[in-house]
Amino acid sequence: MFERRLYYHIDWVLIGAVLALCALGLAMIYSTTGGAGRVYWTQVYALGLGLIAMGIAVSIDYRSLADKSHWIYLAMMILLVGVLFFGSVRGGSRRWIDLGSFNLQPSEFAKAVLALMLAKMLGEERRPALTNNDLFIAAALTAVPFIIIARQPDLGTAVTLLPILFVVAYVAGMPMKYIYAMLVVAVLAAPIAYKFGLQDYQKERISTFLDPGQDRRGAGYQQIQARITVGSGGVWGKGFRQGTQGQLRFLPVAHNDFIFSVLAEEQGLVGVLVALGLYFFVIMRALDAARLAKDRLGAYLVLGVLAAFTFQVIYNITMSAGLAPVKGLTLPLMSYGGSSMIATLAGFGLILNVRMRRFTN
């Protein structure tokens, strides 16, 4: 399955950039959690497991994987439903499967599975042009995990699935009129969705985003503190482990959702630009893999995986600067979180997989 010559086509540059981001994340976790404690070592182990997952994802030809995508998809749906019933509860939501020493969050893996499923469905070579029927099925395939995950409830992760659908459908040739129509519907539907579709705490987060001053100590607190954290860092930052906002816990979950704020505080604008540059490089490099892909299946798979990743990166960094409502969305590769780390690295395994096999038949 893994031919030796493929080894030479592995994109070591991309792996290097990804690992650099992981290292940056580890350093920030080390800083905010006060040294090499439990959180730090968990993240190190997760990185190791992630690299193994990446190795596995690289090894199996993505076309073989795609052939079994419907089984994989089905298995994932069963797993997600299982979580709803048997998962362990933390912070009011049921997202995790308790594996003893380790909690697994299946929804993190659902992104890659959905990307694979959509790529397979819309990218099969024998298909003629994209039909409305295809789009409808694709939307339905996305809706199922979306609804299940949203019920956990974990709206943040659920929303991450949507970019996968849109990007894959977009590159698969979704007519532009649909895109315009969707934009119009989105603009019109937003207030209605706000009114009826959201939980109170979600509404509160959005309304405080628009005017954080209205609740300086409640929901607006995190947002204001995020801005203070970032802004007080200045150009050069306060220095490693010298931050005050993260170190003294004015910014909550600093090692998790707000890890980028901590980077901005301690390493300043310089650190921010380095990290932004690395993410930008990783995304562009991965887009190259899509362009170079041997077939549509490969290209769509790369784009599907990348869509979720990019969306999450941009949203989290925007939120870290206090410029977006606070959602429980982690920053892939840097935030603390085992499942996210493993799933993201596995996703990059798929991207490497496609690029590596661009010359094979």
Added chain:
Amino acid sequence: MAIAEDRRRLATRLTVLRVSIGVGFGLLACGFWFFQVVQHAQFKEMAENNHQRTLTLRAPRGIIFDRTGRLLVENRNSFNISIVREHTKDIDRTIRILAMVTGVDEKVVREVVDKHRREPSYRPLVVIQDATLAQVASVSARKLDFELPDVLVQEVPTRQYPDQDMAAHTIGYVGEASEDQMQSEGVTTGSIVGQFGIERVYNKFLMGADGAKKVVVNSVGREIRTLEEIAPVQGRRVQLTVNYAMQKAAEDAFRAYGYFGSAVVLEPKTGDVLVLTSMPAFDPNDFATGIDRATWASLNTDKLSPLQNRAIQGRYQPGSTFKIVVATAALEEGIITPERQIYCPGGGTFYGRFFKCHLAGGHGHVDLRHAIEKSCNTYFYTVGNMLGVDKMYKWSEKLGLALKSGIDLPNEVESIVPSTEWKQKKYHERWYPGETISVAIGQGQLSVTPMSMAVMMATIANGGTRVVPRLVKAFDEGKGWEPVKAPPSPFAPFLLKPETIGAVRDGLWLAVNGEGTAGRGRVAGRDVAGKTGTAQVISNEGKERARGKTDEDLRDHGWFVFMVPKDNPEIAGVVFSEHGEHGYFSATVAKHVIQTYFAQRDGLPLPVLAPPPPPAPPVRVAAVTGPGGTP
């Protein structure tokens, strides 16, 4: 063909994605640039406000001692519980919890917070001063539960007056600086400054310099580390001229006999104030931790006015004690000699009106010494008439009985001795010679403070130097005690003729040790020279109209002025007792003070207070017409 088209479309849409992502990252970079460069200063300050707190370290005020080195005022540590509004998530919740755990009325806490609403931020608002240990413990426990990150418990030095109300009017009290004081003293809100007495007058010396401590706190308000600390500098030590034992003797006597009034004792040569008391007094400890409203209101509405310093703010008729001034003036002006005899048939007629002497049968022929001894009105009517009111005023001022004494205490009132000029100015009327006759025995429009009376006695005691009473003997700026030099007297120097001094002192000695009215002031072997006097509370005719008032309110005030020993006096002073009729009681107080002075000077055990004297005998004889002089 289809594949090629497919490829082209994919390439186009990939480019669109690439550009969109590029723009997205560009905007993000701009956002961070804006926060971290353009708005950096503002956010930096906000971050510092988050985690840095500057705590004022209150400087202990200077310790105050008496002239013998006995401690009068010290400091103790107390706990203040404050709220820092800016660290509050929910001020209402904080107020509620704080009120609950400390057992303080929620309204009181809210009032403090509301009162300081407009003050500079990040300043702790003191909600509970001098918290009990139980309150401190329960608040500290809550802080650890992260329930009250915005509440601060601070240990602060607080003023302590071990002898409670002793010399309260002299020492004074402290309190939070008012708006005006913040300006004039150059202190910040919440500073404790002297508000009364020595505490106020010498506030700058006593106050010291507050220190500051800048600390880093975490999000639940726990102090993580200290960034910098400026230690507070304690205020200077101050030594008063007051003599603790004598002061206590005076107050004990007043208390034991159940009278109110004032006593002032001076050292005639220096003007040092040995005793300065005003009864009833207040407890300055009540003010040290912020006086509560009820206590303040009761102090202010009490009709005995405990806040008034009677020694420098109470004005009373001098009565017969004024005869000392008349005698001195007449001798100095050369109008009479001490041997001059005047016949007293029980009164005299001046300007067509009969003025009674207090002894109905008359004193017969008396010279000056015996006129003072017996307090003969007729003698002084005659001499006063010869002198005229303006000469009496002139010598009142020279001796220090008129105007202010100039003591280093605030709000002293002027003592009033009338003159033709004064009457013209005040009433736009000319002086009638008949009025002079009443003034000559200390009645009429005379109104003097006990302090000025004491100064007058000191001037006669030291032979003619009008001293300015002073309360501070020495300051300690950290290099040991440095005596305060008495400033040169601002009053024109003069000397009394030896025969004047001799005659007046002889008369005063006789009044105490002879057949005079001041026998209760006698101290064996100490040659006390003194004189009693009565200040009429109400004229005899007025008494008829003032029905409804209790007898006690209408009883006359009693004076006793003294110097001792007669030759070369070491102390001179006055005891004034409200409603203490004729000065008998005052002489008893003075006796105890004098005995205490000599016992202390000679290293003997301090005297024990004698049991209350029997009520004064009814000497007073109702005057038939006009003012009836009494001894």
